[in-house]
Amino acid sequence: MENGRIKSGRRVERRRAFLINFAFFALIVALGYIFLKYLFWPVFPFLLALFFGRLFQRPVGFAQRKLKIGRGFPSVLLVLAVLFIIIGLMILLGATIFSQLRSFVGYLDERFSSLPQMIESLKAYLDSALGFLPDSIEDAALGSINRFLDNLIAGTGGGIDWSILSGPIQVTFNAAKQVPGAVLAIVVSCVCCVFITIDYPRIRRFIYRQIPPEKREVFAQTKRTVFSSFKKVAKAYLLLLCITFLELLIGFKILSAIGVLSDTYIIIIALAIAVIDIIPVLGTGTVLIPWALYSLIAGHTGLGIGLAVIYALITVLRQYIEPKLVSVQLGLPPFITLIAMFFGLQLFGFIGLFLMPMLIMLIKMLSDNGTLHLWRTERDEQEYAGAQGQKASPADSAAPGASGSGERV
Numbered sequence: 001m002e003n004g005r006i007k008s009g010r011r012v013e014r015r016r017a018f019l020i021n022f023a024f025f026a027l028i029v030a031l032g033y034i035f036l037k038y039l040f041w042p043v044f045p046f047l048l049a050l051f052f053g054r055l056f057q058r059p060v061g062f063a064q065r066k067l068k069i070g071r072g073f074p075s076v077l078l079v080l081a082v083l084f085i086i087i088g089l090m091i092l093l094g095a096t097i098f099s100q101l102r103s104f105v106g107y108l109d110e111r112f113s114s115l116p117q118m119i120e121s122l123k124a125y126l127d128s129a130l131g132f133l134p135d136s137i138e139d140a141a142l143g144s145i146n147r148f149l150d151n152l153i154a155g156t157g158g159g160i161d162w163s164i165l166s167g168p169i170q171v172t173f174n175a176a177k178q179v180p181g182a183v184l185a186i187v188v189s190c191v192c193c194v195f196i197t198i199d200y201p202r203i204r205r206f207i208y209r210q211i212p213p214e215k216r217e218v219f220a221q222t223k224r225t226v227f228s229s230f231k232k233v234a235k236a237y238l239l240l241l242c243i244t245f246l247e248l249l250i251g252f253k254i255l256s257a258i259g260v261l262s263d264t265y266i267i268i269i270a271l272a273i274a275v276i277d278i279i280p281v282l283g284t285g286t287v288l289i290p291w292a293l294y295s296l297i298a299g300h301t302g303l304g305i306g307l308a309v310i311y312a313l314i315t316v317l318r319q320y321i322e323p324k325l326v327s328v329q330l331g332l333p334p335f336i337t338l339i340a341m342f343f344g345l346q347l348f349g350f351i352g353l354f355l356m357p358m359l360i361m362l363i364k365m366l367s368d369n370g371t372l373h374l375w376r377t378e379r380d381e382q383e384y385a386g387a388q389g390q391k392a393s394p395a396d397s398a399a400p401g402a403s404g405s406g407e408r409v
Helices: 002-055 057-067 072-112 115-129 135-156 162-177 179-209 213-257 266-278 285-297 301-330 334-348 350-368 378-408
Strands: none
Touching: 002 057, 002 179, 002 334, 002 350, 057 072, 057 179, 072 179, 115 135, 213 266, 213 301, 213 350, 266 285, 285 301, 334 350
């Protein structure tokens, strides 16, 4: 009876521990959801300032020790230097891209100017190709095709129908309206970065004083995991961008070598498509599929087939490499990383694609170090096996002795 009460008490304790851990886990998930959904972008300037302020601690400390001065002057100088470097690079890159895009748009306009003649040739080809069909079916099919092609010709008008850009222009206009807010956010980030860089040791000590001593190690591990995860995710996606860019560049070079593609805009096109490919809603197909279809319709069969092959290869490699590369960086299984990326994209948009794997990594770290007990780990299994071995050892040691005495008798 006593053993039954003990076992029942243990079951109650295990259930209570499970409910406490589950409630803690649910609280973390709820806070993470609220933060990513509603608070991330409002506090993003301050997070950016905190990130750079933490990054600047070593050079500021080095300048403080070597020059025997306070933290204020090197902090301001470092923030302004980094800001000017970033702005300079953005201006240089933007001017280069804008110049290349102007030339590329002129190239597209020249290409599209021959589209009406090409469509008329396509209509004549289809008229002769569908002659084997019964008259009623042929007339219906040709009527539908001709109406579609006539509308397409009317839309081109001998050149590009720029009205199709009304949607993107509206999006650009809406983005332009956000420029004052973006400028204000940049200014706030820079000012906060200066203050955080100067007062970072004091801020760090204040935060640690608010944490109970027994929880400080967990907090330090969590902070290291968050920063490490962020660097690993950024590294993974930078590698993906570089891989996609190299794949596109090699593919375009091959098409240029066989004479089906001009190499005038290869680098800028490959870079633009690689950047678009990072955005899952768009991807390389946003550019390569329409380009391949237009090339096939225009009679550039080699170019159309080549672009289709490049798109297929990049898509297959991306689906295989992305979860594996990100999972290797984070230490998570590939399918878990893929699930986290998918749900992050669905719930929080583009930013969730990066932050959801980091949240899963944080939960895994808390489980590994024993803060959470949401699932059984290898360490739990080893401890359980060790406990079972200790309980069984007296009986195991007695059994050979009894057996041996029986044999001797």
